[in-house]
Amino acid sequence: MADIVSLADGVGELVRDGDVVALEGFTHLIPHAAGQEIIRQGRKDLTLVRMTPDIVYDQLIGAGCARKLIFSWGGNPGVGSLHRFRDAVQHAWPVPLEIEEHSHAGMANRYVAGASGLPFAVLRGYRGTDLPEHTATIKWITCPFTGEELAAVPAINPDVSIIHAQRADRAGNVQMWGLVGVQKEAVLAAERSLVTVEEVVDELEPVAGQVVLPHWAVTAVAEVPGGAHPSYAQGYSERDNAYYKYWDSIGRDRDTFRTWVRDEVLAGRSATETTGDKEGVR
């Protein structure tokens, strides 16, 4: 039975300094509010795991919460670069950031192995690229039947995974639909998990394309309406494309970013309340 908690309590109890933390959500259902709560609570030395460290990790990296990033694509989708991520890699600001770099196929399979209780996964990947030279977690393995050589990547098993979903019921069964990315795998691979949801309901009405995580596979659920903003929750909200462009102007400059953290995060206001509109971006 998953506990129904507040966002602050959920992050406070489940995310610890030094943890390996995965916030997942592939464009859709990105747990932005939880990311900002981690900043608010001042977590340090995190190893952040995420296929697409977009705005949510630009914020965590810029705020100095992370010492390492495990990822496959770090950009502001549809807009351009992640300036805080770049600044950390190129200039160690505000703290040095170690990186462990994979492809999407490799990262997805690392989560699959983690969810499956296997130490590694096999894929046709990386061959001929320069990634294996720089990433120690890419090795080669020989098929015992055909002799063919394939890539092997180790399982990812985060200390805690955090995702956003549309709904949960009062027992903590979680329901999401639309683009579901690697969220199920991220939760199943983790020791602990926190799911923020648009709403907690009495009964989960079936929805086409739904993925349901039973309550006994989830540690805690927090009701955070709009908790994916500027990402979206299909059936509840639209992607705030303007905010992604707006973020470029915030992330580009250290001082502007610091002001944003102070005013928009530490002051306790969540991304849900901070839309591009208010900033006059549209």
Next chain:
Amino acid sequence: MADIVSLADGVGELVRDGDVVALEGFTHLIPHAAGQEIIRQGRKDLTLVRMTPDIVYDQLIGAGCARKLIFSWGGNPGVGSLHRFRDAVQHAWPVPLEIEEHSHAGMANRYVAGASGLPFAVLRGYRGTDLPEHTATIKWITCPFTGEELAAVPAINPDVSIIHAQRADRAGNVQMWGLVGVQKEAVLAAERSLVTVEEVVDELEPVAGQVVLPHWAVTAVAEVPGGAHPSYAQGYSERDNAYYKYWDSIGRDRDTFRTWVRDEVLAGRSATETTGDKEGVR
């Protein structure tokens, strides 16, 4: 674009003597009508692949279509033994039957590897059992990261896979829901595929829990209402439990079985028309 064909044409064009053939459907959506069409067309020397060779393969084995069976559980679920399967293994009747035996976990992963274009799959399985001693397609592999030894099984890539689904549209997009077993994997692992469906419709209305196979991943679709009987198609029919018990009386005896093949299969009557009721079993 999948071709919409008759069952006879679909089996006639796609299933060839000597083929590796998988008919899948895990209790639900078993393609019985297609199996009987294979008997009717007199296919020989097939290597039959199926996790649960239940009645559908008892019929094919008893009719002498198979030279080999790759499987993980061969019984009449909820009733008892498969007498034609036993007779073939124990007495080589009507022809000798080679067997290659796995566990469900191993078979499921062999399909997954086949669908994924990988030569093998890795699992925590078989350890300490007598299966690896008798099954050459179980080997061991060492994790390149942890040194742990795990089981490896080769991909299954059938020449043709046959499944039953609830619906297809006129382009050949296939929709199924309820217990979906390993059918998607079986189709994706195969060189060719045939899907029998309850109905071909203009538009596939979304259904909770649906799996959709796009038309370009399917070779042919045949409309065969009731084609899963005595198995069932959720939303269309109920499992005919009486028929499973009735089958025990048919399969138990060679002559009774031969008569059944002659009267119920070769005469062109499909399982859909032959219910337990008619035979006075209920």
Next chain:
Amino acid sequence: MTGAASTTAVSGAQPEYTSDEMMSIAAARALENGKRCFVGIGLPSTAANVARRTHAPDLVLIYESGTLGSKPDVLPSSIGDGVLAETADAVIGVPEVFNYWLQPGRIDVGFLGAAQLDRFGNINTTVIGDDYTDPKVRLPGAGGAPEIAASCREVFVVVRQSARSFVDKVDFVTSVGHGSGKGDRERLGLPGAGPTLVITDLGVLRPDPETAELVLTQLHPGVEVEDVRAATGWDLQISPDLTRTEAPTAAELSTLRTLKEASR
């Protein structure tokens, strides 16, 4: 196996019941509320559904056909009945059942049957006879059992007891119990605890903590130690703390019979 025993009526002050009913109810009682239970069809499914309707309403039933948290209102005839999917919290594909749910050790109790069971709880459902390639009896095979036996936190075996089925050493190890004795599971790297409970129509056996050999720890009402010894193919040891199973209550029996009746 013991068709006769299954219909033997046991009478007394308690309501009348068969030894099969006692077995199902004893198995049901062993399932703690809230546990996640991987359920095979037949006796395990019956027991799990009785438990869910008596003391364990929050028992989570997982069927290998792809259902997590099924709440059937009738006994399913197969592991793939529609009612299992319709009443489940989640319906998933078969590869996912084994890879994401069973393999990582998320299931508390694996509930297995057996055609042959040996003194160390190893299970045979493959072939009877010494020669795999020329068996005396060809059985259905492994199904999900090898990995259920390996990966569930513990395993309960429900099986009718006879000297033919309870053997010193199984003809074929389909699913590993305690291997060749204490410590063998660890040596093999099997994560779960293996069979901790064997529930039969005569009583209950548990592995000896020192040797992992199955010993008789509990007798069903009306059964004597000698009956169990006679139905065991090895020199059965008896626990010094042998207890007596409580007879089925009227409520348990009525639950079991209602379920069975509804599934006809």
Next chain:
Amino acid sequence: MTGAASTTAVSGAQPEYTSDEMMSIAAARALENGKRCFVGIGLPSTAANVARRTHAPDLVLIYESGTLGSKPDVLPSSIGDGVLAETADAVIGVPEVFNYWLQPGRIDVGFLGAAQLDRFGNINTTVIGDDYTDPKVRLPGAGGAPEIAASCREVFVVVRQSARSFVDKVDFVTSVGHGSGKGDRERLGLPGAGPTLVITDLGVLRPDPETAELVLTQLHPGVEVEDVRAATGWDLQISPDLTRTEAPTAAELSTLRTLKEASR
């Protein structure tokens, strides 16, 4: 990269258009009706959606976010816009995209962009500079590209051309084109044919059948060979069969502009 070029208006008897519009339309034309196309965001997505609205209504668009057969009515702003899921034939998880659909070679055309591209069509989207650990510019990284480049039956690259981006040798091989030349893909065991077409704002390059080096095979209207040479960081060879791209038709331009307008 070439922000200026992208807004250069090309005029004449034809309707006016920018070099970026010419690039998108040339890319769209390369997509045959009915093909399965793995689409990245930006230029590839624009081109694929123009193709679907002009000559290739049955083009199958596959986005790595998990959609098979998306039919968006506006240009998506990201690979994960809701419209892609809502209009798809099937929505699947990300591991399935890569394992069941991309890896086995089910996709005809992989449509990629590049920050750097070299004479053998190798792609860099990782770092600019010689030192991976201390890069001059940190780029987004691999995403799905290495396996798209490996497994699609062929790869089209759409990229604005400049001497800075078209280099003799990429600083980092994120995705393999033709490696170090003809035969290298086979030696590496990469199943697909690799980049068969590079579409830029200046023209079209194709690998030489003998050497696999990219050569100029087509010039967009108003562009001369010397313009392309000046925008290429290696000694660019020109195909003896050099052709001239047909200017965008009014219908193509209107489709492109309507799509772009709707996505604002």
